[in-house]
Amino acid sequence: MLPRAKKQFGQHFLTDRHYIDRIVTAIAPKTEDVMIEIGPGPGALTAPLLEKLSHLHAVEIDRDLGAALRTRFSPEKFSLHEQDVLAFDFAVLASRFRCVGNLPYNISTPFLFHLGEFADELIDATFMLQKEVVDRMVAGPGTPDYGRLSVMLQYRFSMARLFVVPPGAFTPPPKVDSAIVHMTPLPANRPTADDNVRFAAMVTAGFGQRRKTLGNTLKPFISATQISACDIDPARRAETLSVTEFIRLSNVKV
Numbered sequence: 667m668l669p670r671a672k673k674q675f676g677q678h679f680l681t682d683r684h685y686i687d688r689i690v691t692a693i694a695p696k697t698e699d700v701m702i703e704i705g706p707g708p709g710a711l712t713a714p715l716l717e718k719l720s721h722l723h724a725v726e727i728d729r730d731l732g733a734a735l736r737t738r739f740s741p742e743k744f745s746l747h748e749q750d751v752l753a754f755d756f757a758v759l760a761s762r763f764r765c766v767g768n769l770p771y772n773i774s775t776p777f778l779f780h781l782g783e784f785a786d787e788l789i790d791a792t793f794m795l796q797k798e799v800v801d802r803m804v805a806g807p808g809t810p811d812y813g814r815l816s817v818m819l820q821y822r823f824s825m826a827r828l829f830v831v832p833p834g835a836f837t838p839p840p841k842v843d844s845a846i847v848h849m850t851p852l853p854a855n856r857p858t859a860d861d862n863v864r865f866a867a868m869v870t871a872g873f874g875q876r877r878k879t880l881g882n883t884l885k886p887f888i889s890a891t892q893i894s895a896c897d898i899d900p901a902r903r904a905e906t907l908s909v910t911e912f913i914r915l916s917n918v919k920v
């Protein structure tokens with residue numbers, strides 16, 4: 667029997683076998699993978715993953731669910747980290763790792779930023795998130811969904827939306843559609859900002875007032891003349907700028 671879902675932990679449990687199978691197929695676990703599942707809950711993904719893996723790590727904040735998982739899966743095969751994933755140090759895995767999970771939607775954006783700090787060690791990630799968030803993650807410039815989340819994640823990851831999962835696949839059903847996203851860190855020779863903090867601050871400022879021109883929103887960082895010198899019209903808005911154009915602007919020496 668399913669445990670009672672706790673709202674504060676964003677619990678919606680996957681119960682549709684068809685989608686569980688599709689997600690596990692998309693993850694394609696291989697025996698020796700070092701894999702960590704975020705929010706295993708009652709174990710809808712955990713059990714089929716453990717059929718393929720020799721070992722699985724998991725991070726779960728809910729102690730009641732944690733106790734049930736410990737009873738169900740042996741410690742030789744399953745290492746449970748009972749804590750808030752936003753404070754989880756992925757370095758304890760001491761290896762390059764794969765990350766998967768049906769994420770609690772209330773912490774998805776801070777979690778993605780937290781995981782980004784460990785991107786050098788990440789092999790890939792497959793997550794279920796609110797479809798609206800996945801659409802923003804993968805959106806390209808000039809589209810309505812393109813924003814700070816798109817730029818900050820596409821700076822570090824290549825991403826693909828795999829498929830949509832309807833509310834009826836969960837108990838209790840969420841109010842919105844969900845989607846599966848696959849993320850792979852970009853290689854070391856990707857375009858990079860000289861200063862990641864400045865880059866992030868400029869992206870935030872650019873999208874802070876979406877309707878304003880770059881000349882206006884980026885004034886605290888760079889002049890209109892310097893923007894033009896990058897071959898970028900200062901009359902453009904942030905939502906039209908590619909990730910590499912943002913990098914070019916942030917790398918201007920001031």
Ligand code: SAM
Pocket residue numbers: 675676677678679680681704705706707708709710711725726727728731749750751752767768769770771773
């Ligand atoms: N994987 C299960 C499934 O698909 O049925 C549960 C998914 S449910 C959407 C999200 C899970 O993440 C819950 O088990 C919840 O307790 C857990 N969770 C919520 N916030 C968390 C946090 N900050 N850190 C770790 N786990 C968290």
